[in-house]
Amino acid sequence: MEHIPILRVGNFLLVTVQVELHDQLAMRLQDDLTQAIVQHGARGVLIDISALQLVDSFTGRMLANISLMSRVLDAETIVVGMQPAVAITLVELGMEMREIRTALNVDKGIAILQSLLPGGLEGRNGG
Amino acid sequence: MEHIPILRVGNFLLVTVQVELHDQLAMRLQDDLTQAIVQHGARGVLIDISALQLVDSFTGRMLANISLMSRVLDAETIVVGMQPAVAITLVELGMEMREIRTALNVDKGIAILQSLLPGGLEGRNGG
Numbered sequence: 001m002e003h004i005p006i007l008r009v010g011n012f013l014l015v016t017v018q019v020e021l022h023d024q025l026a027m028r029l030q031d032d033l034t035q036a037i038v039q040h041g042a043r044g045v046l047i048d049i050s051a052l053q054l055v056d057s058f059t060g061r062m063l064a065n066i067s068l069m070s071r072v073l074d075a076e077t078i079v080v081g082m083q084p085a086v087a088i089t090l091v092e093l094g095m096e097m098r099e100i101r102t103a104l105n106v107d108k109g110i111a112i113l114q115s116l117l118p119g120g121l122e123g124r125n126g127g
Numbered sequence: 128m129e130h131i132p133i134l135r136v137g138n139f140l141l142v143t144v145q146v147e148l149h150d151q152l153a154m155r156l157q158d159d160l161t162q163a164i165v166q167h168g169a170r171g172v173l174i175d176i177s178a179l180q181l182v183d184s185f186t187g188r189m190l191a192n193i194s195l196m197s198r199v200l201d202a203e204t205i206v207v208g209m210q211p212a213v214a215i216t217l218v219e220l221g222m223e224m225r226e227i228r229t230a231l232n233v234d235k236g237i238a239i240l241q242s243l244l245p246g247g248l249e250g251r252n253g254g
Binding site for chain 2: 002003004005007008009010014016018019048050051053081105106107110
């Protein structure tokens with residue numbers, strides 16, 4: 001696999017991470033996602049990690065970085081679908097992930113985005 | 128990777144296929160997806176294959192099967208994000224994919240589902 005697809009669903013972006021984020025893949029995702037935020041005027045990003053059974057500190061840092069980069073571009077990121085074992089591992093690794101908002105699943109993530117963003121999820125292109 | 132995650136987005140299901148569908152993975156996807164349709168009362172399924180640069184006849188057949196199975200369960204399937212090279216390959220393989228509805232991207236797929244399904248995308252659990 002060369003890249004992780006970024007789906008535009010309404011006015012937000014959805015990324016499902018299904019494989020371990022090794023260096024090159026993570027860099028590509030950062031590039032693609034920041035570009036997609038600007039291109040589509042997205043205000044919200046959902047990153048689904050339900051397929052990840054384990055994470056290492058690199059993956060945790062990548063998720064935090066992507067979240068911070070999105071915020072600089074005025075888009076909120078919600079990480080959804082985290083497995084219990086992943087939460088345990090992250091804290092044991094000393095990563096409190098304060099930079100990251102989480103939600104149980106995509107639906108709850110969308111609800112949070114809608115409550116966070118004044119005017120809901122309308123893109124910025126129009127206004 | 129052990130399985131392809133199935134995301135519930137509103138009242139439809141979204142699957143992004145990012146790796147080649149080998150036997151076991153495809154079988155698991157069939158199982159998981161049909162179960163998720165019943166469990167959530169989903170009326171629509173979107174399968175994003177934008178990450179697939181190539182498909183073989185097995186993958187094509189799997190996509191067709193999944194589409195037919197969903198239909199038996201009264202859910203419409205739309206395959207979205209097909210790369211041009213994949214369309215060429217499928218036809219060259221003699222697979223016309225008549226069983227499969229396609230759309231350019233997730234947004235257009237959602238629009239098709241909404242127009243196809245009377246009452247839109249409300250789940251069946253309530254009614």
